[in-house]
Amino acid sequence: MSIRTLIVDDEPLARRGIALRLARHPDIEVVGEAANGREAFFAISEHLPTLMFLDVQMPGVDGFELLRAVPLAQLPLTVFVTAYDQYALQAFEANAIDYLLKPIEDARLDAAVERVRRALAARDADDHCARLLRLLGNVSGKPDLTLDEALVDADRLAQPVEERLAIRDAGRILRVPVEEILWIDAAGDYMCVHTGKDTHVLRATMRELESRLDPRRFQRIHRSTIVNVGRVKELRAHLNGEYFLILDSGQQLKLSRSYKDKVRLLH
Incomplete structure (x- = not known):
């Protein structure tokens, strides 16, 4: 057999x-x-x-x-x-x-x-x-x-990943291309989705957004932050075991020690 x-x-x-x-x-x-x-x-x-x-x-x-x-x-x-x-x-x-x-x-x-x-x-x-x-x-x-x-x-594995993220804004629905997203961070019960030009706000949780985004392109680096790994230009080590990520937009984000296993994805 x-x-x-x-x-x-x-x-x-x-x-x-x-x-x-x-x-x-x-x-x-x-x-x-x-x-x-x-x-x-x-x-x-x-x-x-x-x-x-x-x-x-x-x-x-x-x-x-x-x-x-x-x-x-x-x-x-x-x-x-x-x-x-x-x-x-x-x-x-x-x-x-x-x-x-x-x-x-x-x-x-x-x-x-x-x-x-x-x-x-x-x-x-x-x-x-x-x-x-x-x-x-x-x-x-x-x-x-x-x-x-x-x-x-x-x-998270079975569902097809989204190429555009639907966001309700003042009575309309914006469909933001995911490749334009630089990073996402939490603000209470809302998520702030940052692109090169705008910041969009939607009501969701980190877990929900993680399930909707392609994990090959988006990774959680902090309990309240998801980053587009393709937009990371530089990685800087910090004395306490944390890292700082520098995006191609100039934005600096912290990668906490709890997510230090994600460093290998950024090399």
């Missing part, structure tokens, strides 16, 4: 390299590839893979966010592909079916495939789901994470 396999990595050469190595295993059938978490979400639903090679660090929807969004019944056995540091690797060693460090060695990939075969033969896929849950808890700093807490609203 073939093992239906999905490869998820934002680097085309990395996906190609994994596919070529897997071709040496006749029982592995690569049924699809995905370049980001959003594509992977749809690919899992379409192809129902048994196995997934998942890059952890991807722009927009990363590997962990993808795992939280996938329905438990569709969750494949997952081999992580990662460049994480040694501290994080301890979590992978304890909870993942296996993990591969970039650059991937042939022998390690072969060993990972063999572990997958043994896992399927032992029918311990349910145990694998439990290990993934523990992994998500360890990485998020919540070791007692429950399934309900781990799952996020999959609508």
Whole structure:
């Protein structure tokens, strides 16, 4: 019986390299590839893979966010592909079916495939789901994470992203092209949407706007700020672990320590 396999990595050469190595295993059938978490979400639903090679660090929807969004019944056995540091690797060693460090060695990939075969033969896929849950808890700093807490609203991935943001203004509805948006910040129960020329105000929450905007282009950098990452011109480190982002408009925004993982998206 073939093992239906999905490869998820934002680097085309990395996906190609994994596919070529897997071709040496006749029982592995690569049924699809995905370049980001959003594509992977749809690919899992379409192809129902048994196995997934998942890059952890991807722009927009990363590997962990993808795992939280996938329905438990569709969750494949997952081999992580990662460049994480040694501290994080301890979590992978304890909870993942296996993990591969970039650059991937042939022998390690072969060993990972063999572990997958043994896992399927032992029918311990349910145990694998439990290990993934523990992994998500360890990485998020919540070791007692429950399934309900781990799952996020999959609508953020399933809904098409908007190219124009509808804003009510004095009895009319403005449709602002999202590429014109520089940043968005909160003002009480309202959101201020800043473009190069104007500031528009709409009644919404940060979570609502995050679900409507493409995460590959818009990222939250503070509990009250979303930025268009394509408009960031400069990144300046601050002594207390925070950063300041300088937009191409000259506007300066703070990236708080709580969102310091977003720094990698701005390099």
